[in-house]
Amino acid sequence: MSSVVVTDAEERAALGAARGLRRSGYRVCAVAHGRTAATHWSRSCAERVRLPDPRENVPGFIDGLDELLRSGRYDALIPGSEASLLAVSEHRERLEHATRLGLPSREAVRRSVDKRLLLEVAARAGLAAPHSKACKGLEEAEAAVLELGYPVVLKPAQSFQPMNGGSKQQGVVFVPDPETLESSVPKLTPPFIVQRFERAGFLSCTGVFAEGRLLAATTSRVLRLWPPVAGMHCYAETVSSPDGLTDRVRALLAAVGWQGIFQLQMLELPGGQLSVIDLNPRVFASIALDNYAGANPAAVWCDWLLGRNPLPVVAQPARRYRWEEGDFCHFAWQLRHRRLRAAAAAILPHRRVAHSWFRVTDPGPLVARALNLVFRGRRRI
Numbered sequence: 001m002s003s004v005v006v007t008d009a010e011e012r013a014a015l016g017a018a019r020g021l022r023r024s025g026y027r028v029c030a031v032a033h034g035r036t037a038a039t040h041w042s043r044s045c046a047e048r049v050r051l052p053d054p055r056e057n058v059p060g061f062i063d064g065l066d067e068l069l070r071s072g073r074y075d076a077l078i079p080g081s082e083a084s085l086l087a088v089s090e091h092r093e094r095l096e097h098a099t100r101l102g103l104p105s106r107e108a109v110r111r112s113v114d115k116r117l118l119l120e121v122a123a124r125a126g127l128a129a130p131h132s133k134a135c136k137g138l139e140e141a142e143a144a145v146l147e148l149g150y151p152v153v154l155k156p157a158q159s160f161q162p163m164n165g166g167s168k169q170q171g172v173v174f175v176p177d178p179e180t181l182e183s184s185v186p187k188l189t190p191p192f193i194v195q196r197f198e199r200a201g202f203l204s205c206t207g208v209f210a211e212g213r214l215l216a217a218t219t220s221r222v223l224r225l226w227p228p229v230a231g232m233h234c235y236a237e238t239v240s241s242p243d244g245l246t247d248r249v250r251a252l253l254a255a256v257g258w259q260g261i262f263q264l265q266m267l268e269l270p271g272g273q274l275s276v277i278d279l280n281p282r283v284f285a286s287i288a289l290d291n292y293a294g295a296n297p298a299a300v301w302c303d304w305l306l307g308r309n310p311l312p313v314v315a316q317p318a319r320r321y322r323w324e325e326g327d328f329c330h331f332a333w334q335l336r337h338r339r340l341r342a343a344a345a346a347i348l349p350h351r352r353v354a355h356s357w358f359r360v361t362d363p364g365p366l367v368a369r370a371l372n373l374v375f376r377g378r379r380r381i
Contacts, residue, residue, distance in 0.1 A: 003027040003073055004302055005065075005099070006283075007088075008080025009039035009048075010372070012323070012356045015365055016287035017078055017298035018044040023291070024299035029074060031065070036372040038357060041364030054087040056166040062091045069098035076100045076302050078261075078283060082113060083160050083167050085282050100305045102210075108257030112281040115193055116157050117256065122276035125252040126244075127266065129276050132195040138185045142178075144194040151176040153230055154184055155193040174230045198275070201268035204236065205245065206290055208261055208300045209253045214246055216300040218290040218315035221268075224346060226326035228333060233286045234326030235346070238293045238319045245274065252276070261297045285356065289321035292354035320353040324366075325373070 004021055008014045009032035018028045022044035029046065030039040033053035040048045049068060052060035065088070069077070077099050079085040089109040092101060103109055111117055119129050133144035134157070145152055156170035173184045174197065185192075202222035208215040219241040225231035249264060256279070263284035267275040283298060290297050293315035303310040327346050334343035357366040 001025060001027045002075040002302070002306060003029060003046075004298075005029045005031060005068065005074050005077045006039070006080055006298075007031040007051075007054075007065075007078070007084040009037035009045070010034055011080050012038075012285040013283040013287055014080035015039045015042060015044075015357070016285075016291060017080065017283045018042060019359075019362065020287065020291040020296040020298045021302065022046075024296060024303075026299065026302060029068075031068070031080075034372075036368045036375065038365035038368045038372075041368035043362045043364065054081075054083045054167065055160075055169065058087045058091075058162075058166055061087055062094060066094050066098075069095055072098060074099045076102070076305050078298060078301070080283055082280070082282055083169070085109065086113065086160055086167065102260055102301065102305045104257050104259045108259075109281070112256050112258045112279065113158050113160075115155055115278070116191070118276065118279050119193070121252050121255040124255060125248045125276075127248050127252060127274050127276040130196045130198045130267065132193050134191050135194055136190040138182065141181060141185050141192075141194050145175075145178075145181060148194065148196045150178075151197040152181075153195045153197050154181075154188060155195060156188055157191050157193065161189050172230045195277075198267050198269060200270070200275075202233075203239075203242075203266045203268050203274060204233065204286070205241070205249050205264045205266065206262065206284060206287070206297065207295060208297050208304070209250070210259050210301075210304050212250065212254060214250060214312060215304055215310055216290070216295040216297050216313050216315075217241065217246060217249075218293055218295045218297075219245065220286070220289060220315075220321070224327065224330050226323070226330045226333075228330065232323070232326060233321070234323040234330055236286060236289060236321045238289065238315050238317050240317050241314075242272070242274065248274075252279075256281075261301050285323070286321050288354040288356055289319060290315060292321070292352075293317075293319040318352065320350055321356070322350075322353050323356045324358060325369075 009030035051064035054061040154173040207217040224235040263280040295315040331346035
């Protein structure tokens with residue numbers, strides 16, 4: 001049985017990857033920095049390892065991975081977050097002698113997490129992003145908003161920046177007014193992006209890209225987010241891919257230079273135009289949906305890495321995904337705003353649904369997640 005190391009075992013993405021790998025016959029070693037890592041509580045996990053968090057201690061994380069992989073028992077490594085991806089890519093010489101990483105060049109990885117570059121390649125691929133401006137400070141941001149109009153979205157050029165031996169994470173900020181702009185800009189490392197906020201639907205294209213081919217592809221329509229504006233998927237449903245989308249996705253990924261598992265997020269603008277807003281070159285939080293719909297990106301990727309020549313797969317439509325706590329928060333938010341119908345939709349049960357944490361045959365991760373939330377709440381008191 002082939003063995004795969006998956007990092008960031010606390011995350012939904014890592015749990016979904018581990019479950020997909022186990023179902024395809026792989027043995028999973030899950031790496032985490034905490035005791036209540038959900039994947040460590042999963043039946044899909046055969047081996048549990050604790051290492052430093054790459055967000056806080058990159059040298060310690062890499063030292064630990066190096067020692068773990070030296071045994072030669074592991075056939076592949078899948079980073080479970082962007083922080084881990086960047087750490088592994090930048091220190092690949094210490095790891096690739098002992099296992100398969102499958103990463104493109106160091107420069108290609110850097111390009112894949114560069115949101116300014118994404119604006120350029122998306123336009124060339126026919127998936128132009130909403131009108132955006134790269135800025136270096138508040139004065140330039142204010143000038144950009146005069147042109148774009150409120151509301152806007154502030155985005156870091158790169159989500160993770162090296163800092164004090166670890167990495168600093170910067171998120172997306174919804175900016176409805178000048179006061180929010182003034183308070184938000186100093187928190188971002190320049191340069192950053194000011195992007196027009198578009199009220200539109202969300203479409204996600206996910207899968208595996210290698211040798212110029214989409215080896216696995218899932219298209220899903222995102223029906224709810226948490227937070228409701230500029231948030232993460234909490235409810236989605238697979239759909240048939242719009243005409244020409246797969247060709248444009250291939251062109252975009254080839255232009256960036258990425259190879260591996262990916263998530264491309266887009267807006268569905270009036271008239272059917274698709275507009276890219278983000279690229280995640282890694283496993284992603286809603287990967288459980290891909291697995292349930294028959295695409296299983298982590299297993300397809302490892303099959304390709306091990307030379308098993310997997311046949312391209314396309315996810316089945318009408319399969320659904322629910323992030324439990326995200327949907328619960330969405331329900332409470334809608335209820336607080338007295339939108340009763342929208343609130344009810346967030347808690348109604350549905351058929352053919354894959355959950356991020358819960359599975360009847362694998363209940364441990366949901367228990368671990370509940371404990372994690374309890375411990376986090378106590379620390380805030």
